[in-house]
Amino acid sequence: MRRHGAAPTTRTTTPRVIRLEHIHKHYGQGARRVTALQDLSLEVAPGEVYGIVGASGAGKSTLLRVINLLERPDQGEVQVDGQALTRLDAPGLRAARQRIAMIFQHFNLLSSRSVADNVAWPLRIAGWDSARIAPRVAQLLARVGLADQAHKYPAQLSGGQKQRVGIARALALEPRVLLCDEATSALDPETTRAILALLAELNEELGLTIVLITHEMEVVRQVCDRVAVLEGGRIVEQGPVSEVFLHPRSETARRFVLAAEHLDEQAQREDFAHVAGAIWRLSFLGDSTYAPLLGEVARRTQLDFGILNGRIGRIKRQPYGQLDIAVSAGDLPAARALLAERGVDVQELRA
Ligand SMILES: Nc1ncnc2c1ncn2[C@@H]1O[C@H](COP(=O)(O)OP(=O)(O)O)[C@@H](O)[C@H]1O
Ligand SMILES: [Mg+2]
Missing domain, CATH: 3.30.70.260 (ACT domain)
Structure with a gap:
């Protein structure tokens, strides 16, 4: 087996769909000041499934929200699809964000709208003609396995079905990048596997680049190509999943692998x-x-x-x-x- 861990992370010849450079982000002031991200640099290749694993409070959600600039970094540059988002004006940023979709742990569906209306929402906001919306929604729902649930309301669905609606809505405008914030953390293990399998299919069929944050190495093992381990707002280790999973170098990565494999180091x-x-x-x-x-x-x-x-x-x-x-x-x-x-x-x- 070849070891990849020490390979340089910056290869200017390889195309990158996401590039974060020297990102710093803090919240609050004075005694309440919290540093969420510290000098964080990261690159994701087109079509890659990139995992970011870390404990609660490590800065995962902040990192994900920096990628679409829902959080603006204090310092550093964010590039997506060759565009420096940090330098765009408001209309430019709105257009760029259409290519960066997101799904959430608690699905964030509109509870008073039907499944079909939830999926139609981004199309309406983007100004699509209503005649084009219905067939597109039907196509999206069929793709995520919910063709027969269009008229239901979120409260009538299981967790896995709600996340499928979230995924259909995220895909509506054909994004280049899908950001997943603990997208399976509210689901049982079997539903988690089904949702991860769907994400893997979409990654392959559509060439969709996926960034997935999680507190479980098990999720990373199932779908990711590469992984970064985040601790205290810094990346303490990154590499191909096979490398980090079989040969974790940092104490943090080791702990996550041991937990995923139910291994007891003391024993x-x-x-x-x-x-x-x-x-x-x-x-x-x-x-x-x-x-x-x-x-x-x-x-x-x-x-x-x-x-x-x-x-x-x-x-x-x-x-x-x-x-x-x-x-x-x-x-x-x-x-x-x-x-x-x-x-x-x-x-x-x-x-
Ligand atoms: N809006 C906010 N205001 C103040 N502190 C925040 C805010 N969002 C996150 N934080 C703090 O920033 C750190 C990183 O949070 P977060 O990115 O949510 O981590 P994770 O998703 O890994 O749990 C934590 O210490 C958290 O308390
Ligand atoms: Mg979080």
Whole structure:
């Protein structure tokens, strides 16, 4: 497995649909002054699903609202689709915002309007002709699986259905970017999976760029390509999800991964104390996950090992596995070389 974490984040040759440069944002004055974002820079490529994970109060919502300039930064530049939003006048900003849609944790639907009227709302505001609105609304509702719910009211819908209305409304004006503020945090795990699957489909079908903020690494694992870990208004770690998920570097990222995988680090340390010899952490990603590698390595290098811990699953569609093994005998350097040759990352937890 290749490590990507140390790669530079600024590559001027690669197109970027979102670019935040040295953003600072605070709220309040004097003793009440709160720093929400500190010197934050971030780039998102077209068609990417970019996750931002952080605890409550880390600055996630502020960061998302800076992208469409609902919050104006104190310092720094916001570029979306090649336009510097921070330099636009009010009409320019209104036009630019039509290409940046948003969905919310609590859906933000108009409770006194039907599902169809909620979805029609942005089209009316944009001045669409009513003859064009009805077919567009029908098309949007069909796409999110609500073709038969058009005349209902939000109170008659489940949480998942409400978020589908929110998504249909967000897509109405064919945005380039969809910002999701804890969009699945009010939903149960099964509904969360269904909504994330819908977002992944829309990302692929429409080439829609998605920025998704969440306090759950599990959400990031299911849909994101890259992730930034936010703490105290700063990005403490960022990279491809596979990298951050399998090899978190910061304490904060580690905590989020452990929580997502239901791992108990204290219990692991106790397990390790019970075995002698070296302990290796083997990380498999993609094809190497399925290969019968361990048996072959054991035969060829006389490796004796016991399995201490393991986790397997998928990062987006890519299978991964991570095994902690206690190695008690055999040709260790040869085993490491053979594993590396087959694309397995070997980390020595204990020599
Ligand atoms: N409108 C506001 N006025 C004052 N403080 C705010 C406001 N919005 C957010 N904050 C503060 O800014 C920090 C970041 O908040 P927020 O961006 O909402 O974080 P998150 O979404 O990660 O929970 C927090 O300390 C929060 O209390
Ligand atoms: Mg928030």
